[in-house]
Amino acid sequence: xxxxxxxxxxxxxxxxxxxxxxxxxxxxxxxxxxxxxxxxxxxxxxxxxxxxxxxxxxxxxxxxxxxxxxxxxxxxxxxxxxxxxxxxxxxxxxxxxxxxxxxxxxxxxxxx
Amino acid sequence: xxxxxxxxxxxxxxxxxxxxxxxxxxxxxxxxxxxxxxxxxxxxxxxxxxxxxxxxxxxxxxxxxxxxxxxxxxxxxxxxxxxxxxxxxxxxxxxxxxxxxxxxxxxxxxxxxxx
Numbered sequence: 360x361x362x363x364x365x366x367x368x369x370x371x372x373x374x375x376x377x378x379x380x381x382x383x384x385x386x387x388x389x390x391x392x393x394x395x396x397x398x399x400x401x402x403x404x405x406x407x408x409x410x411x412x413x414x415x416x417x418x419x420x421x422x423x424x425x426x427x428x429x430x431x432x433x434x435x436x437x438x439x440x441x442x443x444x445x446x447x448x449x450x451x452x453x454x455x456x457x458x459x460x461x462x463x464x465x466x467x468x469x470x471x
Numbered sequence: 472x473x474x475x476x477x478x479x480x481x482x483x484x485x486x487x488x489x490x491x492x493x494x495x496x497x498x499x500x501x502x503x504x505x506x507x508x509x510x511x512x513x514x515x516x517x518x519x520x521x522x523x524x525x526x527x528x529x530x531x532x533x534x535x536x537x538x539x540x541x542x543x544x545x546x547x548x549x550x551x552x553x554x555x556x557x558x559x560x561x562x563x564x565x566x567x568x569x570x571x572x573x574x575x576x577x578x579x580x581x582x583x584x585x586x
Contacts, residue, residue, distance in 0.1 A: 365513075391573060401564060402475070402577035403514070410573060449513055451575075458527060458577050459504070459564075461513035 361386040361452045365462035372440055373470050380435040380465045382450030392433040393451040394424055403449060409433065419431070420444065445469045473497065475578035477563050483584045489551035492581045496565030498542070502526075503540055504575060505548050506562040514562055520546065553585045 366381040384390060391410050395403040407418025409468060414426040424435045450462040484490050492538040496503050498568050501522050506514035517536065518528040522543035531538070535554070540546040550557055564575040 363513075372518075393574060395577075400579075400582075402579045403564075403573050404577070408574055453573070458519060459515065460516070462507075463513045464511075 361390060361454055361458075361460050363450050363452050363460055363462035365448075365450055365465050367465050369466045369468070371468045375439045377438050378436065378444075378467065380448050380450075380467065381439055382433045382435065382462060384431050384433065384450075384452045386431075386452065386454060388454045390454050391470065392424075392426060392454050393453075394418065394422070394435050395449045395461075396420075396435070397447040397449065397464075399446075406435070406448075409441050413443055440467075440469050442469050442471060456462060475563055475565055475576050476564070477561075477578035477581055479581055480579065481582050481584075483586060484553055486555055486585050487552040489549065490553055490583065491550075492548045492561050492563075492583075494548070494563030494578060495544045496546070496563070497567075499566035500544070500567050502566045503546050504562075504564040504566075505538055505546070506564065508560045508562055508580070510559070511581055517548070517561075550583075553583075555585050558583055558585045 362385050364383045372378045393408045394406040406414045409426045411417045417423045448465045451459045453459045503520045505517045507515045517525040517531045518538045520540040523540045538548045560580040562580045564577045566575045
């Protein structure tokens with residue numbers, strides 16, 4: 360079975376500062392990893408995904424994530440955040456591409 | 472390409488009443504999911520369909536929740552009778568089967584309030 364742990368429930372950060380949202384997973388098999396963003400009263404939107412190949416994955420809105428198999432991590436980063444990045448961020452894992460398991464989410468608040 | 476459509480967007484019912492949610496996935500997507508997202512938590516998978524067959528319903532409270540996907544396209548999730556703890560956002564998602572397209576596409580959700 361797979362599971363996802365998001366270590367920080369809330370992350371406040373000043374505008375134009377860098378941010379890292381942490382995600383660790385557990386799985387006995389190879390996994391595919393995802394980061395989704397959820398704006399208020401909206402569904403989830405895919406930011407980026409790791410399926411195979413390069414461990415550094417670039418997504419939309421300037422976000423990127425690095426897959427680290429030895430540390431079973433898939434942390435999300437952005438070098439300079441904007442007010443519009445304020446949202447809930449979810450890390451998710453699947454091993455077959457069919458069943459998605461989500462973390463509890465990290466609320467990112469960008470402070471002007 | 473049209474996204475995942477859900478209706479209604481909002482629903483308020485009294486406990487012990489029944490309610491139904493509808494989902495139309497992206498055309499051609501064989502896999503359809505229903506998730507429950509309680510405020511402050513991540514989405515929890517309730518049921519997963521592959522075409523019109525159930526792949527996983529291990530976390531579906533079957534005494535009150537039911538779901539169907541007729542003809543392998545649209546899906547309906549029903550709660551009968553509703554409890555206060557069912558207040559949540561119900562998200563529908565769909566995914567295709569091509570490896571490089573692996574991701575779940577989500578609808579905007581239905582916010583259920585049980586009073």
